[in-house]
Amino acid sequence: MSKGIQIRFQTPLEHFALDVDISIPATGVTVLFGPSGCGKTTLLRCIAGLHKAEQAQLSINDHIWQEPGFYLPAYKRKVGYVFQEPSLFPHLNVTKNLLFGQRHSKKTSQLSLEEVSQLLGISHLLQRMPDKLSGGEKQRIAIGRALLSDPEILLMDEPLSALDFSTKAEIIPYLEQLHERLSIPIIYVTHALSEVKSMAEHIVLLEKGKVTAQGPLKEMLLDLTAPLARFSNAGSLLDAVVSDYDTHYDLTEFSVDGGTVTVPGAVGPIGTTKRIHLSANHISLTRTPADDSTIVNILPVTILEIEQASTAQCNVRLQLGEHNQILARITRRSKDILALKVGNKVFAQIKGVSLVKL
Amino acid sequence: MLDAILLTLKLATLTTFILLIVGIPLAWWLARSRGLVKDMVATLVSMPLVLPPTVLGFYLLISLGPDSPLGNLLTSLFGGPLTFTFSGLVIGSVIFSLPFMVQPLRNTFESIGTRPLEVAATLRASPLNTFFSVVLPLSRHGLLTGSIMSFVHTLGEFGVVLMIGGNIPGETKVLSIAIYDYVESLEWAQAHLIAGSMLCFSFIVILSMTLLERNSRKGSGA
Known part of the structure; x- marks a missing residue:
């Protein structure tokens, strides 16, 4: 027995069987990713004990929750569960909703009501009834309620999917703060990877009840044989440090291992680390560095791998600096015209860098 | 006449109280289970709605009487036969008004759905705890409707009372019987x-x- 989360479930679903055997880290955010109806919600429900899997082996750190002949009922599992809909108790005000779990766990949680309300920006709502709250406020309270039950693991089932775009944008910063503040592992189910690119460390891809790939997100994004590299919005993540800000043109310069990247706007004080996402579709390759292009982000790279992504396009994995790798998507024709080969030194022109950690 | 009024109120109150105790678990079970047994029980519970009260009263009279095994048992428990007594009347009323308590409760329990129960479970509330801290508070409407309907329905019952209670002033002579008498x-x-x-x-x-x-619905926004 050790730190870590061991998950093995086999149970029939409506059209296929859920058959999962994975172990994930006991810290950080693990994203459970897959198309609708692939069994990710059921997997989460199995972990929480809301769905009884036929064959199961489940342990969280040193605690066994389920194994052949043993089933810890849901209410004895130390989970925090955030459902797709906030599902607040309509007969209780915000404070009583928040403290519902604490009341029944007979133990005060590591986080206090004040801390959680501050973290989620809900301090001014404590006396309200749920029907007097907006959708985003409700979901924030549902998250706070789960946290206050002193969980050993936080399970989030597409917590943003029922919200409109602007409400999502309102909640994501709170989630990011939360993830920095919490020491417990989070399993986050989603079919929209963009929601969690800033937080996710580990990713599990699920399709028709089976795990098709899993591993650290950064590596998975760069694995050309794995499904993520075939997505239309494939890309890579880099850790970047703010190195300069041009007040005249309102541009921020990041330094990354292997060069500098400029993005519009003021991003943060010099010296802060951000996670940036480079979309593969927005990276083109040239043999010589263009000096008459409007593209300012041009970095020297070495081709590590070329893999066909579709009939027309291929993905190119590139070495940037000592430790970074990025992904470019180019047409097969360009590849042939430029006669690109593994080992070639080329220049990557990057149009469009998105920040994922604000 | 005051005798009859007090007796009627006592009967209706006691009946409602017993129906709450019997009806809540019964309605919960009906709302949460599936299968033929459940359907049969649900049918039995609804029977008083369609049967002539005299049919119910007739069978109650027979089963509560000293000649039946059940009546025998009850006779030894209560120290005398239950027919033509207030206790017998209470039993009859409880059975007769059962659907008026169970139906609204069952509807409310079903409308709550499983989500609040799941939420409570992930927040460490045991099933019993969940029932008292979530289900019952969310069932206020059903509890109120069921109680009032049972109470009012018991006030108006006649056939069953006549069959098993008769017309004993201060013991079984309730208002509906009094009207008949007058x-x-x-x-x-x-x-x-x-x-x-x-x-x-x-x-x-x-x-x-x-x-x-309507007011409480407005208040809770449900």
Whole structure:
């Protein structure tokens, strides 16, 4: 027995069987990713004990929750569960909703009501009834309620999917703060990877009840044989440090291992680390560095791998600096015209860098 | 007449109280389970709605009487036969008004769905705890409707009472029987008084229930 989360479930679903055997880290955010109806919600429900899997082996750190002949009922599992809909108790005000779990766990949680309300920006709502709250406020309270039950693991089932775009944008910063503040592992189910690119460390891809790939997100994004590299919005993540800000043109310069990247706007004080996402579709390759292009982000790279992504396009994995790798998507024709080969030194022109950690 | 009024109120109150105790677990079970057994029990519970009260009263009379095994058991438990006693009347009323308590409760329990129960479970509330801290508070409307309907329905019952209770002043002579008595002896004024009062009372109770429900619905935003 050790730190870590061991998950093995086999149970029939409506059209296929859920058959999962994975172990994930006991810290950080693990994203459970897959198309609708692939069994990710059921997997989460199995972990929480809301769905009884036929064959199961489940342990969280040193605690066994389920194994052949043993089933810890849901209410004895130390989970925090955030459902797709906030599902607040309509007969209780915000404070009583928040403290519902604490009341029944007979133990005060590591986080206090004040801390959680501050973290989620809900301090001014404590006396309200749920029907007097907006959708985003409700979901924030549902998250706070789960946290206050002193969980050993936080399970989030597409917590943003029922919200409109602007409400999502309102909640994501709170989630990011939360993830920095919490020491417990989070399993986050989603079919929209963009929601969690800033937080996710580990990713599990699920399709028709089976795990098709899993591993650290950064590596998975760069694995050309794995499904993520075939997505239309494939890309890579880099850790970047703010190195300069041009007040005249309102541009921020990041330094990354292997060069500098400029993005519009003021991003943060010099010296802060951000996670940036480079979309593969927005990276083109040239043999010589263009000096008459409007593209300012041009970095020297070495081709590590070329893999066909579709009939027309291929993905190119590139070495940037000592430790970074990025992904470019180019047409097969360009590849042939430029006669690109593994080992070639080329220049990557990057149009469009998105920040994922604000 | 005061005797009859007090007796009727006592019967209705006691019946409602017992129905709450019996009806809540029964309605919960009906709302949460599946299968033929459940359907059969649900049918049995609804039978008093369609059967003539005299049929119910007839079987109650037989089964509560000293000649039946059940009646025998109850006789030894209560120290005498239950037919033509207040206790017998309570048993009859409970059975007769059962659907009026169970139906609204079952509907409410079903409308709550499984989500609040799951949420409570992930927040460490045991099933019993969940029932008291989530299910019952969310079932206020059903509890209120069921209680009032059972109460009012018990006030108005006649057939069952006549069959198993008879007409013993202070023991089994409730208002509906009293009206019958007055009419038989042609005391129209007295009959009018009771009948009219009961009419008004039922009207007021059901109207206030409707208003109350609308208000609390507005209040909780449900």
